[in-house]
Amino acid sequence: MSSWPGAPWLTLWGVAGLLIGDGAFAEYRGRPVTQVLDELRGEGLTFIYSSQLVPRNLRVEQEPAASSGVELAREILSPHGLSLSAVVQRVYAVVADPSVAKPAVKQESPARSRPEEVVVQTSRYTLTAPDVAAHIFLTQEELKNIPRLADETLRSIDRLPGSASNGFSSLASVRGGTPGETAIILNGLRLYEPFHLKNFLSPVSVLDSRVIAGMEFYSGGFPAIYGDRMSAIVDASTIQPSQPRYYELGLNVFHTSALAALQFDDERGRLLVSARRSNVGDLAQYADNDFGKPDYGDGFARLEYRLSGATRVAFNTLLSDDGVRATNAAKTQSASAEYNNVYAWGTLDHDWSDAASSRLIASYTDLSNEREASVEELGRRAGGVIDERDFRILGLRLENQVTGATLDHRFGIEGRYLTGRYDYRSQMRFEPDYPFPGSPARELQRVLSPAPHGYETSAYWDVRAMLSRRWMLQAGMRVDNQTYDGSDDGEQWSPRLSVMYTLGARTRVRASWGRFFQSQGVNELQVEDGIERFYPVQRADHAIVGLDHSFDAGVDLRLELYRKYYRDIHPRFENLFDPLVLFPEAEFDRVLIDARSARARGVELLVRLRPHGSWSGWFSYAWSRAEDRVAGTDVLRSWDQTHAINIGISWSRGPWSATVANSYHTGWPTTALADSSARNSERFDFYNTLDARLTRTFALSRGALDVFVEVTNALSRNNPCCVQYEVRRDADGSLRYSQAMDSWLPTVPSLGVLWRY
Template structure:
C-alpha cells in the first residue's frame, strides 16, 4: 500500500500541424483528464486536499480515465472514473478514502503471456473466451480481465509469430482475482533464432524486440539528412558515403551492389531523385519496423547482389488506432494504422510523405529549380486463422524535378513514377513448418531531359525515356526438423520488360577533346526493348552438432534469359560457422560466392552501351570475433576479403561526381577492370548504461579497395584507408540528445592541367592533360551531426519537437573540382579550378504529433 501525498499540476499542450507550433495560453488551465492515466488523476485530486489511499495492484499503470469528468474536483467524479475497472470507494483511516474492488458475483483474471523459457512478455496478444475477444496484452504481455463469469473457462490466445501448444483451462470462482500465466512457443525453435551470418548489423525499430546495435527509438533520434531511416546504415563500419546520397558503398563495392528489400519484396530503383544523387529512399521511415543490414557473407535466400543487403520490415499496426503527423524542413508526413474486423483480425497502415525541398529552394534561391517528391505506403492485412495471414500492399512514389546550376552551365528536369503492388501470404503449417509467398507487380517510368553549356569547353543535350515492368512470384519455406536441424528452400520467378528511348549530343571543344579518350562530337540515338525472365532456386541447411557449434551451408542457382552474355546462369555455394567460445565470446566464419547480374533496367544506354554483360562475381571470406566484457561493453573485430571477377565496365566522372548530367561532361571515363580486391579490418566497441539511458559506439576501419586494369592497380574513387566513426545518445527525462560523427582519409582524385605551347609557325595553342586517375587524394574528411528533441504531453497524444544540425561546425570537406576556361582582355586563356564540397552546415527544425 502507498499514499500519494502531492503531485504538481500537469501542463497540457494543444498543437496544430504547422511549420512552427504554438502553445495556447490555456496551459495552466484546469486539466483535461480523458485518456490520461488514472493514477495521475488520483494524484491531482490528492493535491486538491482529498486524501486517497490505494494499492498499486488495484490501480494498474495502464488504467486511464475513460470519460471526461463533469466536475473533476469531486468524489463523485472519482467514483465514475473507477467504475470501468470494477473499483469503488470505501471509508479509510481518518477522513481518507480507500479504493477497493467492487463486490461482485464475477471474478477477475490478471493474465500474463510470456515467451516459453524466458522472462519476455509478448505484446499485442489477442485473448478470447467463448469466441469473444476480451482484450489485447500490453507491452509487458499483461492484460487485466474484469467482470468475468465464474466457472471453468478456456482461454484462447493468438499472437503473430507464436503458437499455443497446450489448452489453457482455468477455474474462476466468485470474487476471485486469479493470476494466470500462459507460455507461448515461437513458431521457429531456438536454432533458427541464432544469427550465424557474420557481418550482420541489426537496426531494430521495434522496442519490444531484441537488438544488437540500434533500436527504433535511437534510430529515430539520430541526426540524418532528409528524415530517412536508411541513412542510419552510414553510421556502421565498412560503409562509405559522402553524405549527399542514400546510395552507399559497402566494403569497397559500387553503390548499386546492395539488395534492397521491403516486406520481403525486392525494390528496383528505390530512390527519389534517382538520377540526381538519390537524396532519399521511397520508403517513408514511418512505415519501417526494422532494418537488417548485411555487409558480407549473407545466406542463400539473398541473391543477385554482391556487396550487401538492406532488408526492411513493414511496421506492424498496433491494437489501437494510431495517427502520426510530422513536419520538418525536409518533409511533411502522415501515418495512420490500426485494426478492424471481428476479433481485430484485420489491420491497416497508410503513410504519406511529401518532400519540402522545392519549398526550401524557392525561399533560398528559386534559380536552383524545384525538386519535389512524394511517396505513399498502403497496407491491409487479415488473419485467415491463427496460422495464416494475408496482406495486400502498395508502394507509390512520384518525383517532379527541375534543377540548374547558378551559372546556367547545366539544366535538367525529370519525372519519375514508381508503382509497386504485392500480395503476401504467411502460413505456419505447424509448429515446425512455415512458408511465405509474394506475388508482385512493379511499373517504373523515368523521363529526363537536360542541357550542358560550359563556355569554351563543352555543350550538349539529352533526352532520356525509360520504362520498366516486372511480375514476380516468390516463395520461401522453412522447416525445423529438430532442435539440431533447420532447412530452408525457395524460388523466385520474374517476368521482366524494359523500353529505352535515348538521344544525346555532346560537343567537346579543344583542348579537352584530347583527354580521357574524349571525342570532339559524340551523337547517340538508342531504341531498344529487351524482354526476358529471371529464375532463382536455393536450398539451405543448418546443423548444430554440439551445443556450442552451428554450421550453415547453402547453394543458390540463378539464371537470366534476356542477356546476350555467354554465361547467363550462376551457381553460388555459401558456408557459415558459429562457435560459442564460452558464455561471452562468439566466433563467426563465412565464405561464399556472390553473383550480380545486370538487371534489365540497368542497360548503360547513357554511355552508348546496348548489350548486357555477364553476371559479375565476388568471393567473400569473413572472420568475426565478438566478446562481451563483464562491464557490459561489447567488443567486435572482423576481418574480410572480397575478390571480384568478371566485372562489367563502369563509368565515372573523375573531376566532379556531383554534376547534374554525368554523361555530358568532359571528365566521363570508362573503367574496364579485369578484377578487384577489397580487404579490411573493422573494430567496434559499443556500450550501454540503462540506468542513465546512455548508449555509445566507436569504430575504426582499415580498408583498401583496388581495381586491376590495363593501367595497373588503381584505387577506387571511394577508397578510404582509415575511418573512425562514433556516436552517442542520451535520454534525460523527456529530452533526448544524440550526436554522430566520422573522420576518414580523403577520397582519391584526378586533376586536370592545361598549358599553352608555342608552335613552330609562331602560333600558340592549349594542351590539356590529367594526372594518373585517382593518384592524388582530397584532404581528410571529418564531420559531426547533432540532434536534440523534447517530448510534450498534450491533451491528445504526444508532441515531439526536434532541432537537427548536419555538419555542426560547417567543415568544408572537398569532394570535387569544377574547371572553367577563362579568357583575359588580351585573349589569353587560363584554367581555373573551383573546389566543390560535400554537405555544408544544414539545420532542420521539425515537429511530430502522435495521437
C-alpha cells in the same frame, strides 16, 4: 546515447564501467527510478514525468519480478503511489495515484525472456525491435533520436564500419562495392531504384522511417536466400498496428507526413497507410540562388488479414513520384526529370505445423523515368538529351521453412518476367579548343532504343545445423539464371558456408565464405554512354572471420576481418573531377573504367555501450582498401577510405533525448588534371561531420507531440567533393589552369514536429 545501426560504440562511460568492474546492472533495488525509466527507452518506450513527481533521489524500494517493459516500470513506481497513464502508442505519463496498493513481493523467479536468436553469419546487424537482445544495435526509438538528414532511414547504415558515405546520398558503398551492389528489400520484395531524385545522387529513399519497424543489414557473407547482389543486403519490415486506432501527423523542413494504423474485425485485420510529401521545393523559392526545384512524394499501404490460426494474407503497395528542375550556378546547364514507381505485392503465409511454414509472394513493379538535359556555353559546347525508360516486372516467389530438433531448413524458388524500353537520344557539339586549347571540334550523336525482355529464375536451399553444444554450421546453395540479357552465361551456382564456435557464454567466433553473383539488371543498361548490350554476370568471393564478446559492464564488442575478390566486373563510367553535374555524360572528364577484377579487404571494430542510466554510446573503427585491377595495375576505387571512425553518445531523461554523432574518414581518391592518366593517385582532405539532434516529447490531452531540432555538419566543415577547372590563355600565349574546389553539404539545420494520437 543512441546506438547506431548495429554499431556498438565505446564512450568514457563504457571505459569507466570496465575499469571499476560494475557488473550489477541487472539489479534494480536501490537504483534511481529515473535511471531505470530512461533505460527503458532502449525498448522503444517513452516515459514523461516531472522532477517534482519523480525526483532524482527516488529509489527502487524492492527488486521487481518483471525484467523489462511497461510492467517493470509499473512495479518500480507503484510503491511510491505512482502509476502510468497511456498517452499514445509506447508513450506513458507518470501520474500520482494514491489508490495504488503496494504489491506483494512475488516469490517466483522473474519472467523468462524470449530465447536468444542464434545467428551464424558474420557481418549481420539486426536493426530491429528489442526481442533478440544479443543482436540489437538500433531500435526504432533509437532511430527516431539519431541525427539523419531528411529523416532518411538508410542513413543508419552510414554509421556502420565498412560503409563509405559522402553524407548526401542515401545509400553508401559497402566494403568496397558500388552502391548498386546493395539490395533493398521491403516485406519480402526486392525494390528496384527505391530512391527519390536518383539522377541527382539519390538523397532520399522511398522507405519512410515512420513505417519501418526494423532492418537487417548484411555487409557481406549473407545466406543463400539472398541473391543477385555482390556486396550487401538491407532487409526491412514495416510496423504492425498494435491498437485499434493510431495516427500520426508530421511536419519538418524536409517533409509533411501522415500515418494511420487500424485494427478491425476483432483484431483479425490490420491496415497501415502512410504518405509523405517533400517540402524542399516549396523552400527553394526562398533561397538566394534559384538552382532548381525538387518535388517528390511517396505513399505506402499494407492490409493484413488472418484467415485462420494458420493462414494469413497481406497486400502491399508502395508508390513514389518525383519531379525536379535544376540549373547550375552559371545558368549554362539545366536538367529536368520525372520518375514514377509502382510496387504492388501480395503475400500468403501458411503454417503447416509448428515446425513447417510456407510463404507465397506475387508482385508487380512498374518503373517510369523521363529526363531532359541541356548545356549552352557559347563558343565551347551546346546540345542536349531526351531520355525515356520504362520497365515492367512480374514476380512469383515461394519460400518454405522447416524446423527440426537439430536442423533448420529454408528453401524456395522464384521467377520473374521482365520487360524494358529505352528511348535515348543525344546530340552534342564541342567547339575547337574545348576543353583545352588545341582540342579539335567534334560532334556526338546517339540514338539508342533497346527493348530487352525475358526471365530471371532462381532456387535456393539453406540449412542450419547444431553440431554440438559449441559448434553450429549454416550452409546453402543457390542457382540463378537470366534470359532477358541475350547472353549465354548459363546458371550461376553460389555456395555459402558459415560456422560459429561458442568460446563461452559471452564470446563467439564466426567464419564465412561464399560466392556471390550479380547480373546487370534490366533497368541498368548504360545507354547514356553508348552501351546497348548487357555485360556478362559479375562474381565476388567473400571470406570473413569475426569475434563477438559481451562484457559485464554493459559493453559489446565485435571485431571482423574480410577479403572480397571480384571477377568479370562490368566496365563503368565516372566523372574524374566533378560528380555533382547535371549532365554527366556531356562532361569532358567522363572516362571509362574497364577493370577486369577488383579486391577489397579490411578490419572492422565495433564497440557499443548498452543503456546505462541516461547514457548509451557507440564507437567504430575500420581500416580498408578497395582497388580495381586495370591493365595489370592496382588503382584505388573512388570510394576507398583507409581509415573511418564513427562515434556517438546519446542521453535521455524523461521527455528529453539528445544525440551527438561524429563521422570521420580519410579523404577519397581524386585525380590531378596535370596527370589525369594516373587516376585516383591523389586524395582529397579528410571528411568529417558532427551531427546533433534534440527531441522533447509533450503529453497532450490527446496523444503526444514530439518536437525536434537537428543540425547536420554543425561545425560547418568544408568536406571537398569535386574540382572544377578553367583553362585560360595569358597575353604571352601561355596556358593557365585555375581550379575551384566544391564541397559536400554545408551546415544544414532542421526542425520539426510529430503529433501522435
